[in-house]
Amino acid sequence: MEKVKCYKLKNGEQRYKFRLFAGRDPLTGKYKYVNRTGFKTQSEALQALAEVQQDIETGEVFALPEHPTFKAVYKQFIKQHATRVKGSTLYNIRNRFKSAILPTMSDWKIENITPLMCQNVINEWATRYTSTGTLSMLKSDVTMVFKFAMRMELVNKNPMSLATLPRMQKKDIRDKFYTKNELKQFLECAKQQEQLMYYSIFYLLAFTGLRVGEALALTWGDIDFKRKMLHVNKTVSMNEQGKRVVGKPKTATSTRVITLDNSTLDVLKKWYMKDRGLSGDINASKLIFHTERSKDKLCQAPMIKQVCLRICKNNNLRYITVHGLRHTHCSLLFEAGASIQDVKARLGHSNIQTTMNIYTHVTNQQQEKAVALFDKFMQA
Structure with missing residues (x-):
């Protein structure tokens, strides 16, 4: 409630505004804030504030929260990655995250993810996918997010690099x-x-x-x-x-x-x-x-x-x-x-x-x- 403030226009009319800390810009490392003004009622301002908070938590805005989730970092990563790969590659990567990676890792705070957690994820994938190639791609996808997080100085290591793929039965060529x-x-x-x-x-x-x-x-x-x-x-x-x-x-x-x-x-x-x-x-x-x-x-x-x-x-x-x-x-x-x-x-x-x-x-x-x-x- 205290984040929404009342102010007056030059003509005396009353308006509401808020200023919200939005984390660090992943490209510059600078702290960012979201400012919204011009709301006619307090309820309108509060609704907008809740929406912005949700966007920040899920990584929809340009900046990341102070302790971002894996999903929030992924969303920032995929925006950048989209400029470097073909449309078909991007489509396939997004599908793998949607179907296999995010259902498990979305809400984990990226700074708290350990090698053991990554190993357990890989072991779970192995119960659903029989191809070593598929498991390798999923591990590589997660690794790309951690490398992005390291470049943005959100974490100082890639825990997925310490996890190993299980031995799968080789298919006859x-x-x-x-x-x-x-x-x-x-x-x-x-x-x-x-x-x-x-x-x-x-x-x-x-x-x-x-x-x-x-x-x-x-x-x-x-x-x-x-x-x-x-x-x-x-x-x-x-x-x-x-x-x-x-x-x-x-x-x-x-x-x-x-x-x-x-x-x-x-x-x-x-x-x-x-x-x-x-x-x-x-x-x-x-x-x-x-x-x-x-x-x-x-x-x-x-x-x-x-x-x-x-x-x-x-x-x-x-x-x-x-x-x-x-x-x-x-x-x-x-x-x-x-x-x-x-x-x-x-x-x-x-x-x-x-x-x-x-x-x-x-x-x-x-x-x-x-x-x-x-x-x-x-x-x-």
């Missing part, structure tokens, strides 16, 4: 891609049971190694049928609001030109003739893959996943993710004798680690075959 025979069977089932567009998508992914977003962003002008070339220069990704939009490729090396084989070109030509009809020059700006209702709207990745699941379930096939068709292409390229650098360039990798993991698996298989041939020779 073979779960990520098909063998040559499995791929042939999957594509044959897709051809017989699904619309030509979906068959064309799966065929293109498996025979080019495109990312799903890269394939869905393609327009007919990206294909040079005469030179048998495909220009990869854009991708579909999430923006900050969670809407799928066409934007720049994932990395600088993602922009590339790749060669298309005759069978892939034939599949794409058949799809064009069915979808738009052969009427002279191809309309370069039109999407190759689109929704069933509109040829001008992007086909959605979740729908592609749903179709993939249906094919596998109806035909009792081993399921791999749609992205796994990219890994499949990588694997089969190595089996066919392609070099590491050729595969890296074709897939547009900036980091070749995934490619190398598949390469190691393929070469191990080849070594096993070589040993078997040697044993058979020696036993003859």
